[in-house]
Amino acid sequence: xxxxxxxxxxxxxxxxxxxxxxxxxxxxxxxxxxxxxxxxxxxxxxxxxxxxxxxxxxxxxxxxxxxxxxx
Amino acid sequence: xxxxxxxxxxxxxxxxxxxxxxxxxxxxxxxxxxxxxxxxxxxxxxxxxxxxxxxxxxxxxxxxxxxxxxxxxxxxxxxxxxxxxxxxxxxxxxxxxxxxxxxxxxxxxxxxxxxxxxxxxxxxxxxxxxxxxxxxxxxxxxxxxxxxxxxxxxxxxxxxxxxxxxxxxxxxxxxxxxxxxxxxxxxxxxxxxxxxxxxxxxxxxxxxxxxxxxxxxxxxxxxxxxxxxxxxxxxxxxxxxxxxxxxxxxxxxxxxxxxxxxxxxxxxxxxxxxxxxxxxxxxxxxxxxxxxxxxxxxxxxxxxxxxxxxxxxxxxxxxxxxxxxxxxxxxxxxxxxxxxxxxxxxxxxxxxxxxxxxxxxxxxxxxxxxxxxxxxxxxxxxxxxxxxxxxxxxxxxxxxxxxxxxxxxxxxxxxxxxxxxxxxxxxxxxxxxxxxxxxxxxxxxxxxxxxxxxxxxxxxxxxxxxxxxxxxxxxxxxxxxxxxxxxxxxxxxxxxxxxxxxxxxxxxxxxxxxxxxxxxxxxxxxxxxxxxxxxxxxxxxxxxxxxxxxxxxxxxxxxxxxxxxxxxxxxxxxxxxxxxxxxxxxxxxxxxxxxxxxxxxxxxxxxxxxxxxxxxxxxxxxxxxxxxxxxx
Numbered sequence: 097x098x099x100x101x102x103x104x105x106x107x108x109x110x111x112x113x114x115x116x117x118x119x120x121x122x123x124x125x126x127x128x129x130x131x132x133x134x135x136x137x138x139x140x141x142x143x144x145x146x147x148x149x150x151x152x153x154x155x156x157x158x159x160x161x162x163x164x165x166x167x
Numbered sequence: 168x169x170x171x172x173x174x175x176x177x178x179x180x181x182x183x184x185x186x187x188x189x190x191x192x193x194x195x196x197x198x199x200x201x202x203x204x205x206x207x208x209x210x211x212x213x214x215x216x217x218x219x220x221x222x223x224x225x226x227x228x229x230x231x232x233x234x235x236x237x238x239x240x241x242x243x244x245x246x247x248x249x250x251x252x253x254x255x256x257x258x259x260x261x262x263x264x265x266x267x268x269x270x271x272x273x274x275x276x277x278x279x280x281x282x283x284x285x286x287x288x289x290x291x292x293x294x295x296x297x298x299x300x301x302x303x304x305x306x307x308x309x310x311x312x313x314x315x316x317x318x319x320x321x322x323x324x325x326x327x328x329x330x331x332x333x334x335x336x337x338x339x340x341x342x343x344x345x346x347x348x349x350x351x352x353x354x355x356x357x358x359x360x361x362x363x364x365x366x367x368x369x370x371x372x373x374x375x376x377x378x379x380x381x382x383x384x385x386x387x388x389x390x391x392x393x394x395x396x397x398x399x400x401x402x403x404x405x406x407x408x409x410x411x412x413x414x415x416x417x418x419x420x421x422x423x424x425x426x427x428x429x430x431x432x433x434x435x436x437x438x439x440x441x442x443x444x445x446x447x448x449x450x451x452x453x454x455x456x457x458x459x460x461x462x463x464x465x466x467x468x469x470x471x472x473x474x475x476x477x478x479x480x481x482x483x484x485x486x487x488x489x490x491x492x493x494x495x496x497x498x499x500x501x502x503x504x505x506x507x508x509x510x511x512x513x514x515x516x517x518x519x520x521x522x523x524x525x526x527x528x529x530x531x532x533x534x535x536x537x538x539x540x541x542x543x544x545x546x547x548x549x550x551x552x553x554x555x556x557x558x559x560x561x562x563x564x565x566x567x568x569x570x571x572x573x574x575x576x577x578x579x580x581x582x583x584x585x586x587x588x589x590x591x592x593x594x595x596x597x598x599x600x601x602x603x604x605x606x607x608x609x610x611x612x613x614x615x616x617x618x619x620x621x622x623x624x625x626x627x628x629x630x631x632x633x634x635x636x637x638x639x640x641x642x643x644x645x646x647x648x649x650x651x652x653x654x655x656x657x658x659x660x661x662x663x664x665x666x667x668x669x670x671x672x673x674x675x676x677x678x679x680x681x682x683x684x685x686x687x688x689x690x691x692x693x694x695x696x697x698x699x700x701x702x703x704x705x706x707x708x709x710x711x712x713x714x715x716x717x718x719x720x721x722x723x724x725x726x727x728x729x730x731x732x733x734x735x736x737x738x739x740x741x742x743x744x745x746x747x748x749x750x751x752x753x754x755x756x757x758x759x760x761x762x763x764x765x766x767x768x769x770x771x772x773x774x775x776x777x778x779x780x781x782x783x784x785x786x787x788x789x790x791x792x793x794x795x796x797x798x799x
Contacts, residue, residue: 106278106279106282108271108274108278109442110405110445110449111240111440111442111445114239118235119235122235132394133395134282134285134394134449134453135394135395159231160224160228160231
């Protein structure tokens with residue numbers, strides 16, 4: 097299991113949080129995810145054999161939110 | 168990074184700002200055309216163009232969300248816009264899409280502002296370190312420094328590690344950590360913290376903590392986490408909004424079936440998103456926590472602010488909380504000898520004593536710049552009574568009453584003065600020689616300067632009881648309680664008894680907060696409804712255990728912390744009431760037939776903006792109050 101925190105562009109509405117968080121929850125390979133509104137971060141725990149960190153970034157960006165950095 | 172960004176921009180065709188700008192121009196042209204040439208083909212073309220430019224991003228978002236089975240506001244707006252176009256309301260479609268994009272854009276900008284005080288804290292993080300390795304000065308990134316490195320800091324530069332000064336002295340601005348903007352003088356042997364700035368002077372620091380272990384980094388992490396810890400109200404609102412949107416959609420369908428008015432139904436859809444309601448709590452909290460962090464008060468979450476605002480009784484630890492935690496000479500009474508001479512003689516004698524009170528006397532002598540380098544002779548410690556020594560062929564006695572009596576010192580004239588000191592909670596010490604009393608030195612753990620004002624302020628803001636829980640004896644406790652104006656005190660308590668006493672207070676008066684320095688009161692801090700730590704800088708346990716941390720030793724900030732908490736809770740409530748009122752007004756307006764799509768959207772977006780702006784007021788909370796205090 098890998099833990100990563102992604103810094104997203106500033107999230108402006110709590111519904112964005114709900115959207116991203118639902119998307120992550122329904123993504124295969126992700127076992128835990130939490131999207132933080134004020135700090136605009138996504139904390140994700142995932143199985144690297146199923147999904148790569150880059151895949152997650154691509155998914156979030158395709159969803160319309162820039163990923164500024166990962167940690 | 169840049170390439171990635173460019174690729175990203177290429178994928179989308181306009182940025183948010185550009186979309187708003189372009190669609191704004193088009194909507195303006197549409198409006199002018201509508202008012203001049205009227206509803207002609209050209210007018211409709213511009214209206215459709217507006218809807219397309221502003222609408223495509225909304226539409227795109229809606230589709231992505233629906234793929235994950237989420238019906239967000241994008242979907243509702245999309246339905247409304249398509250509906251409006253179908254029924255030929257081109258102006259409405261254009262206005263709604265433009266207003267939605269504009270609102271979205273302005274909201275993210277204002278939210279960014281509201282979050283700015285936390286962001287600015289992050290920007291204070293040091294970005295370089297100058298270390299001396301093998302005799303050579305090199306510049307490295309702060310995270311590349313190692314424990315034990317000798318870090319060199321010059322005026323105007325930021326200290327990048329936590330450590331001890333091994334060379335030099337400087338005035339240091341610690342505002343990043345304590346919120347205090349008045350620089351503090353520090354010299355060899357004293358601790359300095361990462362994130363603080365040297366205003367004048369030059370330091371070489373031996374690094375003790377680096378990178379993420381520094382106090383500053385930990386503060387950042389705490390604030391970062393705190394801003395997203397949800398308040399009770401917020402959790403409730405999120406639950407509420409989950410059923411709110413679907414139920415409005417349901418109502419919309421029912422109303423449509425009954426009245427067969429598509430315009431009304433579409434408008435209901437647009438106003439059904441509880442935008443202002445769900446944003447009300449988190450945005451107030453981020454502003455409140457940001458204000459606190461800027462002023463050296465850390466709240467570990469929105470729930471903590473709600474709780475602190477509701478606290479009714481506050482229990483204080485004594486040593487290190489109400490007092491400074493270091494015994495100091497408070498009074499010197501000299502009889503037939505110069506005060507400084509008395510202090511000098513005593514300090515010379517005490518120089519070899521291990522007693523904690525001796526340290527207070529020596530510190531005082533150093534403070535007065537007295538030369539105490541002379542060596543006493545025949546120094547003898549009489550355990551429990553004091554000490555004797557010879558200096559310049561005179562035998563001196565420093566200690567308690569028994570010591571004086573045994574050595575033939577006549578204390579009959581001065582004894583009332585001595586007992587008076589004791590009554591005041593001071594530890595009094597005799598100094599005598601040649602059968603006469605030379606002086607009485609009073610030593611006490613000094614009460615913090617702002618403790619008395621704090622207790623008075625707490626009373627003013629409606630705290631029912633301020634109580635001291637201490638392990639010290641009743642005399643000292645009583646003296647401090649009456650000096651500071653505390654309502655109650657409980658003395659001679661063991662740490663375990665402090666916990667029990669606290670639970671009893673909670674039962675009797677309601678929500679209780681415990682204030683301590685985290686040294687020996689960690690269990691009590693944990694038991695209280697709310698643990699508040701004073702002087703959090705450098706105390707890891709305090710920072711871990713407490714819910715609220717006053718970074719500096721200024722205990723007076725507690726009343727500010729409570730007021731800020733209350734202001735934040737109040738702000739959330741204002742926002743909720745406002746959001747609900749707007750929604751109710753809109754609903755009435757729609758059903759009445761007075762509000763249509765564009766007006767509905769305008770009011771909806773405006774209400775979200777107003778909620779954010781109201782929350783942003785919290786950033787400036789306290790500035791006005793401070794000024795008032797100065798006048799008084």
